[in-house]
Amino acid sequence: MAVYTQVPAETLAAFLQRFDVGELVSAKGIAEGVENSNYLVETTGGRFILTLYEKRVAANDLPFFMALLDHLADQGQPVPPAIPDRKGREIHELCDRPACLIKFLPGVSVSHPTPAQARSAGAAMGGMHDALTDFGRDRHNSMGVESWKPLFQKCGDDLDRIRPGLHAEAAAMVEEVLSGWPAADALPRAAIHADLFPDNVLMLGDTVTGLIDFYFACTDFRAYDLAVMHTAWAFDASGETLHANIGNALLDGYRSRFALSEAEREALPLLARGACLRFFLSRAWDWLNTPADALVTRKDPIAYLNRYHRYAAANPFA
Ligand SMILES: Nc1ncnc2c1ncn2[C@@H]1O[C@H](COP(=O)(O)OP(=O)(O)O)[C@@H](O)[C@H]1O
C-alpha cells in the first residue's frame, strides 16, 4: 500500500483548477509502490497520476527528476513528464507535500518476464541511455558506492536479527565490493535510472509503453544501470535461480540500441555485485526499521543476498 497522504476530494478539485485538464471525475489511491503517495486521477480531460513526494524524495531533487523526464520525453522516450500548470510550473505543494501531476501511461508491469519482454526492456534502457548522452545535469547518487559502508554500519549487529551470521556475511560483501570498485573515471558516467526493476517498466504484450519511477535517478557509471536491471530481471523472486536466457535477452536488447564497451562488459559482474549489496542493504535497513504491521510491504533482503552469491559463484555476463 502506498498512499501515505490522504488528499480530500475538495482539495484535489481545487488543485486541478491550476491546470488546463478539465474537472475532477474520480481519484483512486494506487496500492503499488513504496516510496510516494500515488493517485490515479480522472478528469473530463483525461487520466493523470498525482504523486505526493514523501520523506525519501528530497524536494530539492525534484527539478533534476523533472528536467530528466522532460528531456527524455522530448526525445520520444516512453516516460511520463509532469504536466505544467497554466503558469508553466511542474512542481507544486499539496497537503504539505511536494506534488506533481504526471502524464498517465498505459501498460502493466510484468512479474515473470519472457525473453521477448526482457529484450524489449533492455532495448528501452539502451534507448534511454542514448537519449541521455546530451543531458547536461548531474545528481549525486545518494544510494551509490560511498553510501554502502555507512548504511551497513547503521544496520550494525541488528542484521543478525534478520538471520544469524548476517552481520559477518554482509561485512565480507562490503569489503569485497569496495576493494574492487572501479575508480570514478574508469568507466563512462551518465544520468541513469538506477532502479529499473520490472515494476518500473510498463508493457503491453512485448512492447514497452512506459519507464517510470525515476526518483533514484542520478549520475553514476552507465553500465551500473544495466547491472541493476540484470539483478532485478534475471532471477526468480527468491534470488536463488538465475534465468540466464532472460539476462542474455536483456543484454541483447540493450546492445541493439546502445553500445557496451569491453571495459563496461568486463566490469558488469562486479557492478552487479555492487547492485546486490545496495539493494540488500536498503532492504535490510527497511526490514529492521519498518514495523511488521506497517501499510507498506517490506521487501526481502535475503533475496538480494542470494543474488550476490550467485554472481560471486559464476559470471553470467561471460
Ligand atoms: N505515469 C504513470 N502512468 C501509469 N501508471 C503509473 C505512472 N506512474 C506510476 N504509476 C502506477 O503507480 C505505481 C506506483 O508508482 P511508483 O512511481 O513506482 O511509486 P513509488 O515511487 O512509490 O515506488 C506503479 O506501479 C504504477 O502502477
Ligand SMILES: N[C@@H](CCOP(=O)(O)O)C(=O)O
Ligand atoms: N526497487 C527497490 C525498492 C524501490 O522501490 P520502487 O517501488 O520505488 O521501485 C527494491 O526492490 O528494493
